Amino acid sequence: MRARWFVFPVAVALLASACGTDAATNSPNSSKPPTIALFLPESKTTRYEAFDRPLFEAKVKALCGDCKLLYSNADQDAVKQQQQVEAALAQGADVLVLDAVDADAVASLVHQAAQKKVPVIAYDRLISGISYEYYVSFNNVRVGEMQGQALLDALNARGTTAKGKIVMLNGAPTDPSSADYKNGAHSVLDGKVEIGREFDTPDWSPDKAQQEMEQAITALGRDNIVGVLSANDGMAGGAIAAMQRAGYAALPPITGQDAELAAVQRILTGEQYMTIYLDIRSEAEKSAELAVALAKGQKPAAPTTVNNGTNDIPSFLLDPIAVTADKINDSIVKDRFYTASDICVDAVKAACEQHGIQ
Incomplete structure (x- = not known):
């Protein structure tokens, strides 16, 4: 995949230089490799x-x-x-x-x-x-906007936007990108869906995200949660584990980011709704x-x-790319981020055939 910069890059002609050229911090006569x-x-x-x-x-x-x-x-x-x-x-x-x-x-x-x-x-x-x-x-704000819009689209398609609340699992508070993702998501979701619980998840930890999701289920009630805005795939996995443990017959739409292999497979089998491919x-x-x-x-x-x-x-x-099941083949597989043989194993094979991933 060719890089798609958020703004048009200024063309830069780099000076030709052999790899043994002195580093900027070395003296002009230094021969130390950088x-x-x-x-x-x-x-x-x-x-x-x-x-x-x-x-x-x-x-x-x-x-x-x-x-x-x-x-x-x-x-x-x-x-x-x-x-x-x-x-x-x-x-x-x-x-x-x-x-x-x-x-x-x-x-x-x-x-x-x-x-x-x-x-x-x-x-x-x-x-x-x-x-x-x-x-x-x-473009981190754009990531959050894409996650929020994908979740809202899924809720609207299911007709559940006004029938319950969502849970937001944001990233680590020590990571400034987390604030950008959160701000982007809020700019899309605020006023359109009720946020029942929101967490800033330390260390981006899937285990802590699972605990937060368990708390949300206890506080809101299993049947009142219609969607989950998870800032990345690892935390989405934690949220899914919590909901499966709570006995959900069908999972609500869940977002993610990073296009982790396990997340791509979950998207194909219907456990996770989407990811952001970086x-x-x-x-x-x-x-x-x-x-x-x-x-x-x-x-x-x-x-x-x-x-x-x-x-x-x-x-x-x-630029980030929002990926649902129907877009995996034309993005992640096309770029050889993962091959079909990486993705299409065991229970995922039938879903791969359904979406033309071979």
Whole structure:
């Protein structure tokens, strides 16, 4: 799939440079190969280890064969991430690509990098309170709008919009993207459907989402819940587990995000209504391109900026794609994000045949 930027990108001609070119932080006569450090926030969401990391690393190696790569996953621990970033700086990292566990808390780490003249790319999550080189992500408000609209469309189609309440399972409060998703969803849903319970789910945890859904079922009553706005697929899985445990004969429509394999299969079998497909390949590869350019002393122009509360950060924003069962073949499978053989196993085979996925 070709990247579809939220605004039209400014054409940028990068200066030709061999991979052994000195990094911006090295002296002009230095022959040290550039070191690029990637920091991801957690592994409960399958995309990070299955897609973001290998795609980023492969692109860096393709662009710069002698670049050294450092990788760390913080396991949703902000203190651990701080130690990882400080260790990378101590090892001489020339560029940091940082997906923050806590987007407010890492400002001090960005400051440490700036003191060492090490550029920073905020990956997927906007870092607040300080200036840095780039932000690469998706149009997060649009994600929430798509989730809200898909849920509203499903409720209207079933004729249940005014017959009950929905539950909102938002993402981690430490992730600024969560607020964007939530604001986008509210802009569509407010005044059109009653929100019975709403949660900001710590750590994006499926287990905590399951507990929240159980609380909502107890408080609202099983038959009074007509839909679930879940900000991602992992939490949708938790909500589904809670409803199945509560004895739902038929599940209400449930949203998601990330196009996790299990979620794609649930959509085909009717347990989950939709997901947001993010072109993670384009996100990871664009970040890798920028990291290599910065390591070579280049600074490509960005097509837009995003204000992080303190500064306007040069940004690259990708468009999300809403995917229901009838759109899986023309998006996720067409892009080979997953193949039909990945998806169409066991109980999913019949649904795949029904939707032409082979």
